[in-house]
Amino acid sequence: MYKTVVIKYSPKADEMAAKIEETANQMEQEGFEFVSCSVMPSASAILIFKKRLP
Numbered sequence: 001m002y003k004t005v006v007i008k009y010s011p012k013a014d015e016m017a018a019k020i021e022e023t024a025n026q027m028e029q030e031g032f033e034f035v036s037c038s039v040m041p042s043a044s045a046i047l048i049f050k051k052r053l054p
Contacts (some may be wrong), residue, residue, distance in 0.1 A: 009044055
């Protein structure tokens, strides 16, 4: 029911935000709902999605 996605190294905030937005929109199309995001000190991010119930 849950899926995690790692956003690779993005040292600039605007690039990170764009990648998060792009990934969230893509996952929405696949039937997942965005739950949470953690930005790591390594300039990576972990996004958590939950499968939407019909």
